[in-house]
Amino acid sequence: MITLxxxxxxxxxxxxxxxxxxxxxxxxxxxxxIVGKNGAGKSTLSKTLAGLVHGHERxxxxxxYIFEGSAIGALSRKEISRKIAVLFQDFETQxxxxxxxxxxxFYLMNLGADYVEALAKAKKTAQRFGxxxxxxxxxxxxxxxxxxxxxxxxxxxxxxxxxxxxxxFTDIEPATQKLLAQNIRSGACxxxxxxxxxxxxxxxxxNRIIVMNKGAIAYDGDEGVIGDKSLxxxxxxxxxxxxxxxxxxxxxxxxxxxxxxxSAYNRIxxxxxxxxxxxxxxxxxxxxxxxxxxxxxxxxxxNLSIPRGDFxxxxxxxGSGKTTLTKCIAGILKPTRGEVLYNGRKVKxxxxxxxxxxxxxxxxxxxxxxxxxxxxxxxxxxxTVVRDKVNAIMATMGLEDKLGLDPLALPKGDRQKVACASxxxxxxxxxxxxEPTTGxxxxxxxxxxxxxxxxxxRGKTILMITHSMETAASFGATALALKDGAMTxxxxxxxxxxxENKLKESKTERTEIMDLSLKLNGKLLLKGDEFIRCWRENP
Amino acid sequence: xxVFFYTKKDxxxxxxxxxxxxxxxxxxxxxxAFCNNLYFLVGLLCLITLLFCVAKSFSNISKMAGxxxxxxxxxxxxxxxxxxxxxxxxTIFALSMSLRFINLLLVGLxxxxxxxxxxxxxxxxxxxxxxxxxxxxxxxxxxVVVFIATGFTIVExxxxxxxxxxxxxxxxRIQAYAPLLVPLILNAxxxxxxxxxxxxxxxxxxxxxxxxxGRYRLKVADWTVLAICAGAVVCRVxxxxxxxxx
Numbered sequence: 001m002i003t004l005x006x007x008x009x010x011x012x013x014x015x016x017x018x019x020x021x022x023x024x025x026x027x028x029x030x031x032x033x034i035v036g037k038n039g040a041g042k043s044t045l046s047k048t049l050a051g052l053v054h055g056h057e058r059x060x061x062x063x064x065y066i067f068e069g070s071a072i073g074a075l076s077r078k079e080i081s082r083k084i085a086v087l088f089q090d091f092e093t094q095x096x097x098x099x100x101x102x103x104x105x106f107y108l109m110n111l112g113a114d115y116v117e118a119l120a121k122a123k124k125t126a127q128r129f130g131x132x133x134x135x136x137x138x139x140x141x142x143x144x145x146x147x148x149x150x151x152x153x154x155x156x157x158x159x160x161x162x163x164x165x166x167x168x169f170t171d172i173e174p175a176t177q178k179l180l181a182q183n184i185r186s187g188a189c190x191x192x193x194x195x196x197x198x199x200x201x202x203x204x205x206x207n208r209i210i211v212m213n214k215g216a217i218a219y220d221g222d223e224g225v226i227g228d229k230s231l232x233x234x235x236x237x238x239x240x241x242x243x244x245x246x247x248x249x250x251x252x253x254x255x256x257x258x259x260x261x262x263s264a265y266n267r268i269x270x271x272x273x274x275x276x277x278x279x280x281x282x283x284x285x286x287x288x289x290x291x292x293x294x295x296x297x298x299x300x301x302x303n304l305s306i307p308r309g310d311f312x313x314x315x316x317x318x319g320s321g322k323t324t325l326t327k328c329i330a331g332i333l334k335p336t337r338g339e340v341l342y343n344g345r346k347v348k349x350x351x352x353x354x355x356x357x358x359x360x361x362x363x364x365x366x367x368x369x370x371x372x373x374x375x376x377x378x379x380x381x382x383x384t385v386v387r388d389k390v391n392a393i394m395a396t397m398g399l400e401d402k403l404g405l406d407p408l409a410l411p412k413g414d415r416q417k418v419a420c421a422s423x424x425x426x427x428x429x430x431x432x433x434x435e436p437t438t439g440x441x442x443x444x445x446x447x448x449x450x451x452x453x454x455x456x457x458r459g460k461t462i463l464m465i466t467h468s469m470e471t472a473a474s475f476g477a478t479a480l481a482l483k484d485g486a487m488t489x490x491x492x493x494x495x496x497x498x499x500e501n502k503l504k505e506s507k508t509e510r511t512e513i514m515d516l517s518l519k520l521n522g523k524l525l526l527k528g529d530e531f532i533r534c535w536r537e538n539p
Numbered sequence: 540x541x542v543f544f545y546t547k548k549d550x551x552x553x554x555x556x557x558x559x560x561x562x563x564x565x566x567x568x569x570x571x572a573f574c575n576n577l578y579f580l581v582g583l584l585c586l587i588t589l590l591f592c593v594a595k596s597f598s599n600i601s602k603m604a605g606x607x608x609x610x611x612x613x614x615x616x617x618x619x620x621x622x623x624x625x626x627x628x629x630t631i632f633a634l635s636m637s638l639r640f641i642n643l644l645l646v647g648l649x650x651x652x653x654x655x656x657x658x659x660x661x662x663x664x665x666x667x668x669x670x671x672x673x674x675x676x677x678x679x680x681x682x683v684v685v686f687i688a689t690g691f692t693i694v695e696x697x698x699x700x701x702x703x704x705x706x707x708x709x710x711x712r713i714q715a716y717a718p719l720l721v722p723l724i725l726n727a728x729x730x731x732x733x734x735x736x737x738x739x740x741x742x743x744x745x746x747x748x749x750x751x752x753g754r755y756r757l758k759v760a761d762w763t764v765l766a767i768c769a770g771a772v773v774c775r776v777x778x779x780x781x782x783x784x785x
């Protein structure tokens with residue numbers, strides 16, 4: 001179906017190539033997972049495969065791209081879009097209509113389908129992927145994850161021959177991620193699929209894995225690559241789930257040679273009782289957006305108490321109100337009813353640090369230093385104190401060498417760090433992070449989470465929204481789950497992952513390590529570190 | 540947050556065909572635009588208000604009342620101060636001009652209250668406008684929503700950092716807005732850069748012909764509204780003719 005011959009691409013003649021001499025053949029019916037860290041060339045390759053680079057992107061392309069026997073340049077845009085559908089990493093750009101219904105009709109109708117036929121297909125697609133409840137909603141009312149689902153489903157309406165997905169799971173809840181992965185494997189999403197990711201979590205659902213590094217193909221083969229830690233680490237990738245614990249591929253045989261250390265498990269699973277006083281108290285909190293269709297409370301009657309120094313992970317399905325609740329807690333949104341108390345008094349904006357998912361929504365200064373200093377200067381802090389505090393936070397975040405650089409020119413991981421530093425410099429006691437690891441590759445994610453964990457160890461209270469169960473289980477102490485704006489769980493994270501009903505309700509999933517530990521002896525272990533401590537090799 | 544006036548409602552006017560909505564609004568607009576008679580304009584204002592009530596969209600008038608009030612007052616003062624064309628009844632004339640302007644704004648608001656973006660562009664297409672032009676209309680409005688939403692997020696992000704654009708003197712507020720512009724402009728530039736690719740990735744082409752067959756049908760209610768509008772136009776023409784004769 002697809003043949004790339006010695007394909008290279010550079011955005012500017014003076015810059016290095018983003019794609020380096022790629023040779024690739026993808027046959028019809030293949031399900032291909034292409035992984036690589038930030039800057040590996042994945043997005044450029046995805047757009048190239050979608051025929052969107054040829055004749056569009058400014059830059060130089062060398063080599064050939066043959067699609068179904070024809071050079072891509074010889075095909076009309078109409079022919080290409082009839083056969084190839086592509087989901088961008090920045091999926092919001094692809095939402096061009098005002099309502100979900102219109103969005104699901106748009107692609108079909110532009111390909112010439114009449115309204116009745118298009119409507120039937122749109123409804124069928126929405127039904128198949130369980131989003132019919134969103135069908136009549138306006139796009140601007142949807143949460144980030146719901147938007148990502150709709151952007152993806154709008155492509156599936158045309159049943160493309162080739163479906164290209166560039167990081168399609170970033171904002172979607174875990175249960176739906178799994179459902180989509182299953183649909184990819186079964187062929188329900190399309191005959192041939194090429195999915196680009198930064199992680200190998202869903203490798204089982206693909207029959208071919210390609211690892212990209214520095215614009216070139218570092219590996220092309222089957223799932224055997226999962227056992228090759230040095231290759232994956234060299235490409236800046238994490239070894240997925242339980243495979244990271246073992247050498248080689250035969251982990252089942254390895255498990256047989258292990259014995260369980262009950263006392264280690266007891267130490268791990270003992271429930272931490274927070275004796276520290278609550279720094280945040282939420283009382284009867286309700287919130288409704290004015291003028292939103294289907295007006296009802298987005299948050300309804302949430303009561304909550306968060307002790308000082310806790311690490312809370314906020315979980316729940318897309319559109320369950322996670323961001324709205326945390327914005328109310330931070331004093332950014334005013335509750336419709338109820339109140340949020342911070343250290344016993346009503347919270348106000350600025351009391352609590354809030355780090356947004358997209359760092360580009362706040363960065364504006366000419367240098368990293370000025371960006372970080374801004375919030376102190378707004379509080380009229382003495383310039384000597386500003387200098388000391390900024391230097392200290394830059395050292396904590398590993399940004400010392402970027403002091404005079406333009407923050408907007410930094411890679412995403414560093415921009416996220418700058419955004420984070422610009423909040424932390426004001427030394428908030430409580431920090432809320434809205435999916436801080438979205439779009440970060442494995443090394444950047446580890447770095448970011450290490451910083452957050454360090455802050456927590458030093459006494460800061462952390463509330464973090466995340467769809468990554470690995471991250472939640474590895475770093476969280478308390479889980480807070482929401483469903484349709486109501487709080488369905490608040491308690492130790494181990495209890496949450498033990499409760500099947502809560503998992504189902506909040507559309508979350510256990511990680512491979514959790515599943516394996518439960519399968520071995522029914523005792524839940526949250527992370528690799530716990531597994532190694534409890535399951536030891538037989539003497 | 541709702542940045543648009545249209546919300547789905549189960550009302551007589553919401554259920555009309557988009558062609559009827561556009562044409563009847565055009566008729567109402569032209570009637571309001573070519574009338575100076577104060578009593579007639581007051582009657583028209585009452586009629587439009589009634590239409591809002593029937594369309595269950597009166598809340599949109601409340602939303603815009605402040606702005607429309609200021610515009611109406613400014614119009615009244617300007618005509619009163621600077622217009623010398625009418626002897627004797629300058630106040631009445633200024634009042635008529637002010638009311639005329641408010642009526643025009645209200646007609647526009649009424650159309651936006653009962654018509655979704657896509658209905659509007661589809662209505663234009665059904666009335667003969669080429670697809671790319673009609674789509675450009677709805678897309679530009681959609682992008683306004685996106686930019687406003689991004690703007691709100693940026694304002695929030697700045698507020699958390701202690702830069703509250705809603706506090707202080709006007710000069711302080713203007714200064715506080717400066718840090719908002721960079722991310723907003725960058726967002727807009729990024730969106731503009733990727734928009735062509737995004738549209739093409741979903742099969743859009745200016746040469747496309749969109750088939751709306753089976754989507755809209757003029758019903759009895761539409762024909763009734765169109766007939767009333769035609770009658771109103773005829774009456775208005777007769778009134779103008781008679782006024783010129785007399």
